[in-house]
Amino acid sequence: xxxxxxxxxxxxxxxxxxxxxxxxxxxxxxxxxxxxxxxxxxxxxxxxxxxxxxxxxxxxxxxxxxxxxxxxxxxxxxxxxxxxxxxxxxxxxxxxxxxxxxxxxxxxxxxxxxxxxxxxxxxxxxxxxxxxxxxxxxxxxxxxxxxxxxxxxxxxxxxxxxxxxxxxxxxxxxxxxxxxxxxxxxxxxxxxxxxxxxxxxxxxxxxxxxxxxxxxxxxxxxxxxxxxxxxxx
Amino acid sequence: xxxxxxxxxxxxxxxxxxxxxxxxxxxxxxxxxxxxxxxxxxxxxxxxxxxxxxxxxxxxxxxxxxxxxxxxxxxxxxxxxxxxxxxxxxxxxxxxxxxxxxxxxxxxxxxxxxxxxxxxxxxxxxxxxxxxxxxxxxxxxxxxxxxxxxxxxxxxxxxxxxxxxxxxxxxxxxxxxxxxxxxxxxxxxxxxxxxxxxxxxxxxxxxxxxxxxxxxxxxxxxxxxxxxxxxxxxxxxxxxxxxxxxxxxxxxxxxxxxxxxxxxxxxxxxxxxxxxxxxxxxxxxxxxxxxxxxxxxxxxxxxxxxxxxxxxxxxxxxxxxxxxxxxxxxxxxxxxxxxxxxxxxxxxxxxxxxx
Numbered sequence: 001x002x003x004x005x006x007x008x009x010x011x012x013x014x015x016x017x018x019x020x021x022x023x024x025x026x027x028x029x030x031x032x033x034x035x036x037x038x039x040x041x042x043x044x045x046x047x048x049x050x051x052x053x054x055x056x057x058x059x060x061x062x063x064x065x066x067x068x069x070x071x072x073x074x075x076x077x078x079x080x081x082x083x084x085x086x087x088x089x090x091x092x093x094x095x096x097x098x099x100x101x102x103x104x105x106x107x108x109x110x111x112x113x114x115x116x117x118x119x120x121x122x123x124x125x126x127x128x129x130x131x132x133x134x135x136x137x138x139x140x141x142x143x144x145x146x147x148x149x150x151x152x153x154x155x156x157x158x159x160x161x162x163x164x165x166x167x168x169x170x171x172x173x174x175x176x177x178x179x180x181x182x183x184x185x186x187x188x189x190x191x192x193x194x195x196x197x198x199x200x201x202x203x204x205x206x207x208x209x210x211x212x213x214x215x216x217x218x219x220x221x222x223x224x225x226x227x228x229x230x231x232x233x
Numbered sequence: 234x235x236x237x238x239x240x241x242x243x244x245x246x247x248x249x250x251x252x253x254x255x256x257x258x259x260x261x262x263x264x265x266x267x268x269x270x271x272x273x274x275x276x277x278x279x280x281x282x283x284x285x286x287x288x289x290x291x292x293x294x295x296x297x298x299x300x301x302x303x304x305x306x307x308x309x310x311x312x313x314x315x316x317x318x319x320x321x322x323x324x325x326x327x328x329x330x331x332x333x334x335x336x337x338x339x340x341x342x343x344x345x346x347x348x349x350x351x352x353x354x355x356x357x358x359x360x361x362x363x364x365x366x367x368x369x370x371x372x373x374x375x376x377x378x379x380x381x382x383x384x385x386x387x388x389x390x391x392x393x394x395x396x397x398x399x400x401x402x403x404x405x406x407x408x409x410x411x412x413x414x415x416x417x418x419x420x421x422x423x424x425x426x427x428x429x430x431x432x433x434x435x436x437x438x439x440x441x442x443x444x445x446x447x448x449x450x451x452x453x454x455x456x457x458x459x460x461x462x463x464x465x466x467x468x469x470x471x472x473x474x475x476x477x478x479x480x481x482x483x484x485x486x487x488x489x490x491x492x493x494x495x496x497x498x499x500x501x502x503x504x505x506x507x508x509x510x511x512x513x514x515x516x517x518x519x520x521x522x523x524x525x526x527x528x529x530x531x532x533x534x535x536x537x538x539x540x541x542x543x544x545x546x547x548x549x550x551x552x553x554x555x556x557x558x559x560x561x562x563x564x565x566x567x568x569x570x571x572x573x574x575x576x577x578x579x580x581x582x583x584x585x586x587x588x
Contacts, residue, residue: 043558051553094546096452098516102547102555108451108458111548152548153454159550161562216553216560 022185023192025232027070027080030199032228036063036088038115039208039221049104055092055111063088063115065226069123077126078232084119084142094153109153115218116147125173127195134178136197140169144207146218163218164209171201173230195232200225292387295358297330297417297433300389302530304472309436311529312413316394317405317439321378325391330417330431337422338383342392344400344415345374349432359430360416364402373402383419403437409469411437438529443467445474445506448537450521452544453509457521460507464525464533471525471533475502478510478519485522485535497522513543 037060041050069082091112096105125138144167149160176196177184187193203224209215292298299310315324328342343360352358361374377396392415398404401413413435418427443466451458457478464471477485477497485494498519501508513519518540525533547555550562 040553040558045557045559047556049556051549051556051558055549055552092549094548095552096544096546098544102552107453107544107546108456109453109546109548111550113549150548150550153546158548159562161560162564163560214559214561216558 022188022194025071025074025194027068027082028230028232030067030228030230032065032199032226034063034224034226035060036224037061037221039217039219042217042221055095056090056113057092061088061090063117065117065228067119067121069121076128077124080121080123080125082121082123084121086117088115088117089113107153111153111158112151114149114151118145118147119143119167127173127175130175130195131178134175136173136175138171138173138201140171142167142169144205146207148218163207163215165205165207165219167203167205167207169201169203171199173197173199193231193233197230197232198227199230200227292329292331292431294331294333295429295431297328297415297431299433299435300327300329302326304528307528308434310433311438312394312397312435313527313529313531314405314439314441315531317398317437319394320396321391321393324394326394326397327389328392328415328433329387329389330433331387332417332419332429332431333386335383335386335419335421335429338420339380340383340388340417340419341380342377342390342415342417343374344377344397344413345372346401346403346413347372347374348412349414349416355428357427357430358432359418359427360414360432362418371402373400375400377415380420383421388417397435398437405439407437409438409440413437436529438469438527439531440468440527441531442469442471442525442527442533444533444536445471445523445525446536448521448523448539450539450541452541454545455513455515455543456509456511457513457519457541457543458507458509459501459521459523461523461536463506467533469527469531472528473502473504473526474506474508475500475524475526476508476510477522477524478513479522481518484520515543515545518542
């Protein structure tokens with residue numbers, strides 16, 4: 001009897017969820033945020049005090065992202081190609097120059113380091129059972145291009161450039177529809193949003209122009225944790 | 234949106250109204266019915282109106298203002314203690330008036346303690362031009378200076394504050410916030426007397442606020458960044474503050490070693506408690522003071538006296554390079570860009586293949 005119950009449970013778990021009438025799925029849109037700190041100070045040969053920490057301190061700033069993806073495979077699970085972009089900014093005090101030499105004295109002027117990270121992504125989300133058990137693990141690989149600029153106290157752009165790299169992400173998405181299926185259906189009927197997920201993920205990035213000696217390292221100095229909301233439409 | 238729609242559905246049965254209200258719900262969660270929208274619009278207008286009024290810098294039609302001492306928030310021009318004691322050369326009232334169509338003839342400026350009467354039969358509102366001591370209450374009025382040529386509709390004229398106060402029957406010891414009206418009357422070139430006018434409502438304001446405290450100065454590139462604690466106490470509240478910077482050898486103080494106060498070499502006036510004094514010379518020490526001013530422009534005593542030196546400074550890029558950073562800027566790697574282009578191309582192909 002126990003064996004039969006196990007088999008029945010397994011069958012129930014893997015059986016497709018009752019198909020409900022829903023609008024066709026094109027892809028997904030997501031908004032997210034996470035803590036980030038570029039690994040600039042890790043470059044060999046930098047003298048003390050290390051420049052990023054000296055100007056911006058030791059904290060991790062907020063990075064915000066938005067992305068849109070197109071589903072190219074919908075079963076088993078969803079495979080999406082997409083584009084993401086966002087914004088990161090860290091600001092601190094400039095250092096005074098006396099007799100042509102940079103001193104350790106903080107100026108009243110502000111300097112800022114700004115990044116617009118952009119990514120081409122390939123994401124696989126295992127959402128086959130999401131309507132029965134509302135968690136969908138996913139993985140993502142991405143080509144990264146971080147457009148950055150340094151602004152000085154007068155808000156002028158002191159220097160700008162772009163650094164390229166790649167990243168890998170693992171995460172889990174919580175299907176919010178699971179908590180109120182009727183509201184989810186209404187949302188789909190009214191707006192075309194089929195599913196809503198809350199997600200959390202962790203990313204390892206390598207953004208240093210593929211090892212170029214004339215590039216700084218904009219990879220996160222640790223693993224990046226991020227969270228957000230995603231709409232499948 | 235769905236939640237808002239559900240709430241709306243419970244309140245309003247008509248589907249077409251639901252549609253409109255759902256759109257409004259997209260704009261602001263509170264705007265799910267028209268009454269709420271009207272209330273919100275009224276509040277928004279009430280907030281924005283003073284901002285629009287603050288943009289008023291010149292006299293409007295048939296208006297007379299004190300250009301340097303007019304508050305768009307209260308709608309009054311102010312006569313402060315220095316102006317009350319001053320003349321047309323020293324601390325004058327910088328009056329501007331606007332009488333549309335006035336060209337030719339003469340203008341005469343009058344001051345009175347009586348609000349100008351309703352339009353006369355000629356349709357012109359005028360200040361009293363002569364005193365009426367037996368009226369109840371007694372009216373004090375008189376001309377300020379001589380008549381002058383009406384060569385343009387908008388005129389800027391310095392007016393003696395002490396003459397205005399005297400003509401209006403006031404003194405510099407009068408009660409705070411006493412009202413005075415100043416009018417410009419136009420006599421046209423055909424001899425028509427008082428055919429048009431401009432009217433200004435003035436308020437005597439002689440009290441000064443307490444001095445601000447705890448002045449801090451940071452140096453920037455060709456500037457000093459000054460902050461302070463707000464003025465508290467005093468005979469009136471501080472309306473705005475002026476931060477002043479003095480070059481070496483210059484001082485606002487009158488003392489035996491320095492008998493004649495100097496004007497500041499640079500200033501910045503704000504309503505908040507921090508500002509930036511720009512246009513300074515790097516590597517030059519400046520002495521910095523902050524003064525609180527009342528709405529009428531009566532200054533507190535000066536606070537500060539500390540010295541700071543504007544300095545050129547190094548931004549993050551300068552510091553990074555100075556400490557041995559090798560990043561060169563620009564798009565250092567072409568390979569990543571090429572890979573990105575490949576990705577875009579793959580996307581385009583996938584879209585094209587879609588039936």
